[in-house]
Amino acid sequence: MKEDILDTLRQQDTNLREAIHEEEKALPHMPADLNARLMQRVESGRSARKRRIIWPWIAAACVTALIAVYLTPPKAVAPQQDVVAKVELKAEEHVANSQESRLSDISSVTTIEDAPQVTAAPVKHKHVASKQSDVIDKEPLLAQETTETDHAEEMPIHKEETASTTLTERDIPITRPENLKYTPEEIALMKQQATEAYLKWVQLELEISKYNLEQTAQQ
Amino acid sequence: MITESDIDLIEGLRKRHPKAQQTTLDRFGHDVFAQVVRLIPVVENAEEVYQDVFIKVFDNIQRYDPNRSSLKTWITRIAYNEAISFLRKKSAPMIYFEDYDGEALSDEEVDETFGHANKETVQLIRAALKHLPPEERALITMFYYEEMSLKDIAFVTESLPTTIASKLSRTRKKLCRIIKMLQS
Numbered sequence: 001m002k003e004d005i006l007d008t009l010r011q012q013d014t015n016l017r018e019a020i021h022e023e024e025k026a027l028p029h030m031p032a033d034l035n036a037r038l039m040q041r042v043e044s045g046r047s048a049r050k051r052r053i054i055w056p057w058i059a060a061a062c063v064t065a066l067i068a069v070y071l072t073p074p075k076a077v078a079p080q081q082d083v084v085a086k087v088e089l090k091a092e093e094h095v096a097n098s099q100e101s102r103l104s105d106i107s108s109v110t111t112i113e114d115a116p117q118v119t120a121a122p123v124k125h126k127h128v129a130s131k132q133s134d135v136i137d138k139e140p141l142l143a144q145e146t147t148e149t150d151h152a153e154e155m156p157i158h159k160e161e162t163a164s165t166t167l168t169e170r171d172i173p174i175t176r177p178e179n180l181k182y183t184p185e186e187i188a189l190m191k192q193q194a195t196e197a198y199l200k201w202v203q204l205e206l207e208i209s210k211y212n213l214e215q216t217a218q219q
Numbered sequence: 220m221i222t223e224s225d226i227d228l229i230e231g232l233r234k235r236h237p238k239a240q241q242t243t244l245d246r247f248g249h250d251v252f253a254q255v256v257r258l259i260p261v262v263e264n265a266e267e268v269y270q271d272v273f274i275k276v277f278d279n280i281q282r283y284d285p286n287r288s289s290l291k292t293w294i295t296r297i298a299y300n301e302a303i304s305f306l307r308k309k310s311a312p313m314i315y316f317e318d319y320d321g322e323a324l325s326d327e328e329v330d331e332t333f334g335h336a337n338k339e340t341v342q343l344i345r346a347a348l349k350h351l352p353p354e355e356r357a358l359i360t361m362f363y364y365e366e367m368s369l370k371d372i373a374f375v376t377e378s379l380p381t382t383i384a385s386k387l388s389r390t391r392k393k394l395c396r397i398i399k400m401l402q403s
Contacts, residue, residue, distance in 0.1 A: 003369050013333035019344035020364045028262050030252040035244040038270050
């Protein structure tokens with residue numbers, strides 16, 4: 001209703017319409033290059049938008065790389081391997097100590113003081129770990145010769161020796177690549193020591209036999 | 220309301236085709252610039268607002284709803300809002316003629332002032348238009364010059380058609396009062 005009235009007025013108000021037309025004609029004209037400038041701005045905005053799309057990915061990749069570098073431990077230090085090395089070292093020390101103590105027990109059990117004692121071959125420390133399995137195999141045989149009281153005496157000693165020392169992987173001989181194989185010199189030395197040990201064992205057996213014969217003769 | 224060429228144009232704008240953007244500028248650029256410069260007489264400022272209007276049109280074309288208005292009306296709305304917000308933010312505050320409770324003008328007197336063709340009155344009306352606030356001047360221009368419907372004007376100014384009708388009546392009487400003031 002009101003729109004109809006206004007439409008009628010629009011037609012009637014000739015003075016007003018003419019005045020507005022003249023005002024519109026007097027307005028400044030649009031510059032000819034305005035649209036070209038606008039299109040240039042749109043193009044630059046488009047390339048900026050493309051750049052905006054790419055840079056978050058680059059930033060994310062950089063952050064990921066930094067996190068990876070930060071969280072990866074250096075090659076020289078391996079904390080988890082340290083723990084393993086520590087545990088293995090204790091076991092190794094335990095075996096070595098028990099071996100030494102048992103050997104000393106054997107020597108105490110034997111009544112012949114002059115008889116040559118069977119001792120562990122003086123292999124370097126690094127060889128002990130490599131021969132760990134051999135030592136463990138020998139243990140039951142040695143255990144038969146030792147008494148239970150001797151074991152009871154051993155326990156406090158082992159407890160004292162378990163005072164931990166932090167070692168790196170490099171301190172475990174078995175993990176050293178150079179120790180994975182015996183050198184020719186080491187093989188020759190081992191043969192020589194084995195021969196010496198065998199000779200000493202034969203001498204000991206002879207002494208025992210001699211002693212037994214004397215005892216039998218006395219009886 | 221919406222023509223077939225408009226549909227193609229909108230599709231092109233949505234795909235950000237430079238050709239569609241150029242066509243939009245060619246088709247609506249002059250009207251938009253006229254609308255902006257009507258509210259912002261300084262050409263440099265009008266150019267800045269004009270560019271902002273079309274950047275906004277290209278960026279927000281996805282939000283255009285063909286069921287609510289034609290493309291031209293939608294662009295006019297953006298231009299109107301950009302120009303008004305520019306005036307509010309950057310333009311120095313201006314003092315315009317305001318209605319006062321003086322002598323009431325009869326409808327006949329107003330009709331006579333605007334109706335009977337008279338060169339002198341036309342010049343007086345032009346002078347009077349300069350005393351109107353930008354929003355009211357834009358309203359009068361949209362109705363009398365661009366011959367937009369009340370519904371479209373309401374869409375552009377984010378108002379109601381009835382409110383626009385009331386504002387038009389009031390502005391018409393206000394103009395007449397300014398003319399009387401200028402004559403006296």
